[in-house]
Amino acid sequence: MWRDRVCPCFWFGNGGRHDRGASEERNPVLLVSGMGGSILHSKKKGDKRLGFDTRVWVRILLADLEFKNKLWSLFNPSTGLTESLDDGVEIVVPDDDYGLYAIDILDPSWFVKLINLKEVYHFHDMIDMLMGIGYEKGTTLFGYGYDFRQSNRTDKLLEGLRSRLETAYKASGGRKVDIISHSMGGLLVSCFLSLHHDVFSKYVRKWICIACPFQGAPGCINDSLLTGLQFVEGFESYFFVSRWTMHQLLIECPSIYEMMANPEFKWAKQPKIEVWQKNSIDGDVSVSLETYGPLESIHLFEAALQDNELKFQGKTVAVPFNLSILKWATETRRIINNVNLPSEVEFYNIYGTSLDTPFNVCYGSEASPIEDLSEICHTLPQYSFVDGDGTVPAESAQADGFEAVERVGVAAGHRQLLRNDTVFQLIRKWLGVEQFSYNKRVRTSRVMDSS
Numbered sequence: 001m002w003r004d005r006v007c008p009c010f011w012f013g014n015g016g017r018h019d020r021g022a023s024e025e026r027n028p029v030l031l032v033s034g035m036g037g038s039i040l041h042s043k044k045k046g047d048k049r050l051g052f053d054t055r056v057w058v059r060i061l062l063a064d065l066e067f068k069n070k071l072w073s074l075f076n077p078s079t080g081l082t083e084s085l086d087d088g089v090e091i092v093v094p095d096d097d098y099g100l101y102a103i104d105i106l107d108p109s110w111f112v113k114l115i116n117l118k119e120v121y122h123f124h125d126m127i128d129m130l131m132g133i134g135y136e137k138g139t140t141l142f143g144y145g146y147d148f149r150q151s152n153r154t155d156k157l158l159e160g161l162r163s164r165l166e167t168a169y170k171a172s173g174g175r176k177v178d179i180i181s182h183s184m185g186g187l188l189v190s191c192f193l194s195l196h197h198d199v200f201s202k203y204v205r206k207w208i209c210i211a212c213p214f215q216g217a218p219g220c221i222n223d224s225l226l227t228g229l230q231f232v233e234g235f236e237s238y239f240f241v242s243r244w245t246m247h248q249l250l251i252e253c254p255s256i257y258e259m260m261a262n263p264e265f266k267w268a269k270q271p272k273i274e275v276w277q278k279n280s281i282d283g284d285v286s287v288s289l290e291t292y293g294p295l296e297s298i299h300l301f302e303a304a305l306q307d308n309e310l311k312f313q314g315k316t317v318a319v320p321f322n323l324s325i326l327k328w329a330t331e332t333r334r335i336i337n338n339v340n341l342p343s344e345v346e347f348y349n350i351y352g353t354s355l356d357t358p359f360n361v362c363y364g365s366e367a368s369p370i371e372d373l374s375e376i377c378h379t380l381p382q383y384s385f386v387d388g389d390g391t392v393p394a395e396s397a398q399a400d401g402f403e404a405v406e407r408v409g410v411a412a413g414h415r416q417l418l419r420n421d422t423v424f425q426l427i428r429k430w431l432g433v434e435q436f437s438y439n440k441r442v443r444t445s446r447v448m449d450s451s
Contacts (some may be wrong), residue, residue: 027169027175027205028140029130029431030162031123034183034211035255037143038093042070045090053092058106058120058231065239067249072185072312073149075252077324082149082157082252085312093145097399099164100127102145103173118419119231126180126427128416133433142168148184151254153191153332163191164202176205178431182418183392184255186400187336193337196322196439201342208348208430211389211417213369215396216261218271219358219383222297224250225260225321226304226363226376247377248310257329263294264337269397276364278371282424298326303373310391323415341402350399350406350423354391354411359393360384389414406430 041053056070070089073082077185084091094102104127105112106120124144135141144164146157168177181189184211193200220229231240250256261271273292278285292300301321308319341347361381364370364412370379388394391414412420 018405019023022273022404026135026140027174027178028142028172029135029178030164030168031103031126031141031143031181032179032181032189033098033122033143033145033148034181034185034187035148036184037103037106037185037257038148039102039106040071040147041092041094042066042084042089043092045088048184053094055107055276055292060107060109060112060117060120060240065247067241067245068312071149072249072310073252074317074319075254075322075325075328080151080154080328082254085317085339091147093147093151097143097145098141099145100137100141101143101331103143108260117257118319120417122270122415122421123182125420127423128129129424129427133428139171142171144185146188148248148255148392149253151328151332152184152188152258153195153335154254155347158192161188162196162199168404169203177203178206178208179204180208180427181212182210183212183414184259186210186214186388190336190339191332193341194335195344197340201344204342204345206346206348206430207341208350208427209400210350210393210423211352211397212400212416213259213392213396214398214400215265215267216271218261218294219361219385219397220391221259221261222271222273223358223381223383224256225301226382227304227378228396233266246443248308248319251305252322252325252334254325254328257322257325258332260329262333262337264333265396265399269315270294272360273300274360274362275300275368275373275376276362276366277373278369283413287366289366300373300376304376307374308377334341337401341400346430347400347404348426349398349400349402349407350417350426351394351407351409352392352412353387353394354428355388355390355413356383356385357388357390357393358383359386389417 042056043053054066056066059066070084070086072085074085075082103123105124106122112120130141142164144161146160150157165177179189189207226325228243229250231246232241270293275290276287277290278287294420305321310317310319361383363379363381364378370376386393386395389412394409408426410417410420410422417423
């Protein structure tokens with residue numbers, strides 16, 4: 001049972017002043033990014049020269065061209081990895097600044113700073129906040145970015161997380177690490193916890209999870225698989241990766257399939273895809289509204305994407321809905337469903353509220369029905385919404401399955417949670433740096449009885 005409450009206490013800051021001694025006495029913090037939240041570089045395989053990498057994500061200028069040439073991929077079921085179509089290209093995450101550079105400003109170019117494009121300022125404000133209260137890079141503050149195309153349970157990603165935890169632990173003189181994860185980063189941490197429980201217990205003191213799609217993000221993921229994703233909206237989108245270009249990548253990303261709606265979760269209402277379909281039987285034409293739940297949607301994906309293809313270096317590459325990835329993702333879901341939190345680790349959950357968040361998607365209309373299901377991939381949907389952060393439903397983000405110390409709803413968008421003052425106040429409180437200030441817009445619940 002949960003009991004709602006509002007915390008009435010106040011925090012007292014130090015004006016950003018700190019001393020090195022205070023930093024050395026703190027437990028280190030590790031920031032873990034989510035889907036699309038890490039800079040990716042491409043380089044020629046085997047090329048060890050510094051400065052010969054090309055930033056392919058995120059970039060604004062020449063984004064579509066570099067994305068198609070370097071990031072378009074195919075899943076290899078024998079390795080569980082998605083591999084770039086260009087065999088001579090290797091995708092790497094820059095490790096500068098103790099892992100923080102890759103998750104700070106995702107396009108650190110002069111152009112982005114000139115137009116003040118906050119959409120690609122990722123952990124930047126949180127890094128500034130933590131440094132302002134005494135955390136120091138390389139001693140008590142670290143970051144973990146990774147190739148977010150890959151499955152959340154691939155050995156490379158999990159080994160990278162283990163290595164970064166160990167580095168933070170040793171750099172702080174053997175103090176346990178406080179993890180702050182965002183979005184899909186929570187699923188990566190969940191997989192690590194499930195598969196490396198003892199290592200997690202050894203290195204982690206607290207886990208603060210922000211906007212994690214624990215049970216999936218039905219509306220956004222279903223539409224991403226069918227029509228793509230627009231990462232940047234407005235005028236800036238003309239300089240960025242197109243929705244269709246992004247679509248061709250996502251169909252081959254295990255991480256996307258791992259964020260599909262969990263069919264075993266008891267949703268308040270099951271998420272669905274609706275299609276207004278034109279039917280012709282013996283010359284009689286009719287229009288019907290067909291409904292697909294989480295399991296039935298698989299057949300819709302197969303039919304809608306069966307002829308999907310892209311052009312790469314003069315060749316045609318088939319990119320249908322990938323059943324091998326679905327099988328892999330189903331096992332990942334089983335691993336996440338069976339995860340258990342060590343009793344000595346404190347867990348905190350921040351989820352976004354107060355924004356219309358896509359849940360059900362509908363293609364076509366009664367007046368303009370879909371005749372061939374492949375038309376869906378070129379049709380913008382109509383959404384029905386639930387409460388959430390604009391990407392992840394609050395229902396999914398709250399359903400972590402852990403014995404949480406606290407779960408708090410904050411009225412902010414999915415990426416905006418990373419630069420929200422209320423979130424920062426909560427983090428300072430939970431890290432034990434400052435007490436929490438009263439804010440009437442916060443909804444918080446403490447677990448009183450885990451049964």
